[in-house]
Amino acid sequence: MAKETAPRWDRRMQQRLACGEAAALGELYDRFAALVHSQAHRMLDDEDAADLVTREVFAQVWENPEAYDPKQGSMRSWVARLTHRQSVQRLRRAVASSYAAEHGEDAAPDPEELERRVRSATAAARADYIVSSMPAPLRQALELAYVHRRDYRQTAADLGVTEDEARRRLRLGLQLLSTANARPLEGASPPGYGRAR
Amino acid sequence: MSGDGRASEGGEEEVRGARRIPGPRGAVDDLDLESVPRPLLPPPGPAAPDEAVPEQSAAEPPGPAAPERAGPEPSGPEDSGPEDAGPRDPGPEDAGPEQADPEDAGPAQAGPAQAGPAQAGPEQLAPHPFAPHPATPDQATPEPLMTSAPGTGLSHRVLQALLGAWALSACSAEETAAVEDHLTECAPCADEALRLRDAVGLLHTDGSLDLDPTLRSRVMDGCLGRRPARIPVPEHAAPYDAETARLDALLRDIGDSEWHAPVRLRWFEEEREVSRRTTVAGVIGHLTAVDGLLSAALGLDDPLGRGETPQDPIERTERYWSAAQRPPTRTVREPWRAQSHELIRTASFAGRNVAEASVSYGAFALPLQDALLDRAFECWVHGGDIADAVDYPYQAPAAAHLHRMIDLAARLLPAAVAGRRRAGLAGPAKELVTAGAPGRSVHLEIEGHGGGDWFIALDSPAALGSPERAVAQVALDGVEFCRLAAGHISPVEAAAGQEGDREAIRDVLFATASLSRL
Numbered sequence: 001m002a003k004e005t006a007p008r009w010d011r012r013m014q015q016r017l018a019c020g021e022a023a024a025l026g027e028l029y030d031r032f033a034a035l036v037h038s039q040a041h042r043m044l045d046d047e048d049a050a051d052l053v054t055r056e057v058f059a060q061v062w063e064n065p066e067a068y069d070p071k072q073g074s075m076r077s078w079v080a081r082l083t084h085r086q087s088v089q090r091l092r093r094a095v096a097s098s099y100a101a102e103h104g105e106d107a108a109p110d111p112e113e114l115e116r117r118v119r120s121a122t123a124a125a126r127a128d129y130i131v132s133s134m135p136a137p138l139r140q141a142l143e144l145a146y147v148h149r150r151d152y153r154q155t156a157a158d159l160g161v162t163e164d165e166a167r168r169r170l171r172l173g174l175q176l177l178s179t180a181n182a183r184p185l186e187g188a189s190p191p192g193y194g195r196a197r
Numbered sequence: 198m199s200g201d202g203r204a205s206e207g208g209e210e211e212v213r214g215a216r217r218i219p220g221p222r223g224a225v226d227d228l229d230l231e232s233v234p235r236p237l238l239p240p241p242g243p244a245a246p247d248e249a250v251p252e253q254s255a256a257e258p259p260g261p262a263a264p265e266r267a268g269p270e271p272s273g274p275e276d277s278g279p280e281d282a283g284p285r286d287p288g289p290e291d292a293g294p295e296q297a298d299p300e301d302a303g304p305a306q307a308g309p310a311q312a313g314p315a316q317a318g319p320e321q322l323a324p325h326p327f328a329p330h331p332a333t334p335d336q337a338t339p340e341p342l343m344t345s346a347p348g349t350g351l352s353h354r355v356l357q358a359l360l361g362a363w364a365l366s367a368c369s370a371e372e373t374a375a376v377e378d379h380l381t382e383c384a385p386c387a388d389e390a391l392r393l394r395d396a397v398g399l400l401h402t403d404g405s406l407d408l409d410p411t412l413r414s415r416v417m418d419g420c421l422g423r424r425p426a427r428i429p430v431p432e433h434a435a436p437y438d439a440e441t442a443r444l445d446a447l448l449r450d451i452g453d454s455e456w457h458a459p460v461r462l463r464w465f466e467e468e469r470e471v472s473r474r475t476t477v478a479g480v481i482g483h484l485t486a487v488d489g490l491l492s493a494a495l496g497l498d499d500p501l502g503r504g505e506t507p508q509d510p511i512e513r514t515e516r517y518w519s520a521a522q523r524p525p526t527r528t529v530r531e532p533w534r535a536q537s538h539e540l541i542r543t544a545s546f547a548g549r550n551v552a553e554a555s556v557s558y559g560a561f562a563l564p565l566q567d568a569l570l571d572r573a574f575e576c577w578v579h580g581g582d583i584a585d586a587v588d589y590p591y592q593a594p595a596a597a598h599l600h601r602m603i604d605l606a607a608r609l610l611p612a613a614v615a616g617r618r619r620a621g622l623a624g625p626a627k628e629l630v631t632a633g634a635p636g637r638s639v640h641l642e643i644e645g646h647g648g649g650d651w652f653i654a655l656d657s658p659a660a661l662g663s664p665e666r667a668v669a670q671v672a673l674d675g676v677e678f679c680r681l682a683a684g685h686i687s688p689v690e691a692a693a694g695q696e697g698d699r700e701a702i703r704d705v706l707f708a709t710a711s712l713s714r715l
Contacts, residue, residue, distance in 0.1 A: 001605065017685075019427060019428065020424070020425075020426050020427030020428060021212070021426065021427070021428045021540045021542070022417070022421065022426035022428060022430045023430050023438075023538070023545045023547065024542075025415075025417060025420055025421075025426070025540040026417065026438055026442065026538075026541065027538050028432065029413055029416055029417065029442075030442055030445060030534075030538075032447075032708075033408055033412070033413065033416070034408055034446075034449070037412070049413075051409070051412060051582055054249075054412065054416060055415065055416050055419045055420075057672055058416045058419070058420055059416075059419055059420050059423050062420040062421075062423070062424055063420075063424050083437070086705055113700045123399060124399060127396075127399035127400070131400070142365075142400065144363070145365040145367040146365055146400045146402070147402050149367075150367065151362070151367045151368060151369070152362040152367045153358075154367055155367065163359070164361075167358045167359055167361060167362050168358060168361075169361075170361030170362050170364075170365055170367065171360055171361025171362070171393070172360065172361070173361065174359075174360075174361045174364055174392075174393040174396040174397065175393070176395075177396040177399055177400070178392045178393060178395060178396035181392070181396070181399070182393055184398070188549070
């Protein structure tokens with residue numbers, strides 16, 4: 001089920017950005033800033049760093065909108081990939097420099113530990129992306145059970161569905177979410193953001 | 198997990214929107230279906246929760262195979278109670294991820310494309326509008342696949358279906374015990390249980406962070422510094438661009454029920470404060486209707502439709518409100534936002550050429566560049582009304598934009614004073630001068646961000662306000678002055694400090710309040 005064509009909005013946005021239309025940049029920000037910033041924040045746990053990633057990602061899109069290939073997925077997933085890449089770079093630098101500050105200039109953190117940090121930050125950010133993109137009925141069920149601590153019977157009542165259905169939604173929602181933990185193959189972009197082929 | 202006690206006491210309608218698992222809300226079709234396994238489809242039965250207006254859905258063209266848009270689900274085994282149906286195929290449980298072959302079942306090895314419900318057979322993925330009803334004869338016999346958990350009477354299938362609720366600690370103590378017993382003897386369920394528990398660890402409630410409203414301009418400036426715009430947003434449209442974006446960000450964060458929160462719109466009319474009750478959604482309708490004056494002036498579609506439409510803002514608003522069949526909901530956001538984006542875009546392409554084009558408000562007209570400023574002002578003021586109604590913080594505009602809004606009001610004041618004089622509401626003109634010559638003035642000293650000094654000509658709009666001819670001085674904070682111009686405070690309580698001709702000050706302050714309207 002590859003997407004053959006990106007939605008019209010994506011293509012038109014790409015054209016408008018390529019034309020150098022500042023109003024298009026504003027619209028792009030309005031649509032994706034929350035995604036970019038929260039994803040960067042989830043990975044870096046630092047407000048200023050998330051701001052910087054946001055600036056960098058939008059600058060990349062604005063400077064080079066042609067880099068977006070609609071055949072490879074939505075603009076949203078592309079922006080999420082750029083954000084992920086920027087955040088990973090920044091995370092590596094941050095971990096390395098804080099390690100060096102603690103253990104002396106030439107000290108480098110254990111590469112495995114560094115990779116573990118990157119992986120867990122990636123999974124966390126990917127989980128947010130999956131939650132934000134999953135079908136609303138699944139998300140609502142998870143919100144009720146997790147945020148509001150409703151049991152599945154109450155969740156069913158809140159949503160006006162059968163208890164069977166509530167159980168099913170909770171399980172499906174978690175199954176989807178669990179894919180965030182999947183380890184990406186070497187060199188492949190992480191699942192959840194679309195994949196280049 | 199912290200701080201979520203507040204909303205959990207609320208009624209059902211509070212549940213949606215009030216507190217949520219944060220993360221930007223996106224559209225379903227943003228998910229790359231190739232790389233994320235698709236879930237079994239929740240049946241869109243009559244009792245499905247209100248999916249009518251998912252965030253941003255109106256703007257997102259339908260993507261292929263967006264899961265929730267697919268047809269009714271084939272009646273899978275999970276839908277049916279243990280007593281009334283079994284799977285169509287007597288084979289092993291076919292719905293869940295445990296279908297994955299043993300060699301790639303573990304979460305660590307499973308690639309994203311293998312893990313999870315994508316393993317379900319094709320008949321689960323494709324919508325089956327005509328799938329046989331569970332009660333068809335060949336399904337009548339339940340087919341327990343594993344032994345029941347001892348002592349509980351619950352079958353593998355029932356326990357498996359409970360795994361999600363179990364992982365979220367959302368089932369009863371008995372069910373929890375039964376599931377946990379089962380996990381000791383059923384490897385596929387144990388695997389899945391582990392995976393789902395890990396997935397719960399990825400959920401969080403640390404509130405979705407509100408974006409710093411100043412980040413937008415910083416990001417835009419950074420971008421434009423690296424690659425200048427070929428078609429910039431003209432300076433006169435910048436405040437409207439910023440204010441509509443700010444309001445939109447607020448609207449994105451409020452829940453469905455908050456769109457119906459009551460709002461009292463206040464303004465100053467016939468020397469007193471008047472008000473009108475509406476809702477948050479009603480306010481957005483009002484903004485849409487009045488912004489539509491600019492759309493019409495720029496040759497775009499009028500949101501009130503084709504043909505003769507009123508120009509008076511109140512009439513336009515009434516027309517817009519009464520055209521709605523039902524009380525407005527959050528669906529008003531998308532058309533409002535689309536229109537404001539289109540206005541900014543069109544104003545950008547037109548550039549300076551149309552800055553002076555006249556926009557008629559019925560009783561008066563403004564050049565387009567001032568009309569855009571006026572709409573930015575209204576957008577901020579009503580954004581504040583909405584923020585008050587839903588108890589959110591809302592800041593003042595950027596100093597440079599606030600300055601321009603104040604400047605617009607100051608420029609409108611001499612005509613407003615003259616109008617009130619004609620109506621017998623302001624003191625008589627004392628000294629007529631030739632057009633363009635300095636006349637008697639009130640020195641308006643606006644403090645704070647965006648402030649400055651303005652000199653308001655008192656006796657004629659044609660006269661020039663001048664420091665030398667100032668007969669009085671009044672000092673006000675910039676935001677207070679705007680609240681006065683919006684009719685949110687009365688002229689009597691407005692001034693912080695004043696000296697000089699009392700009547701002149703009174704005339705200017707009342708004229709400022711008279712600039713307000715619905």
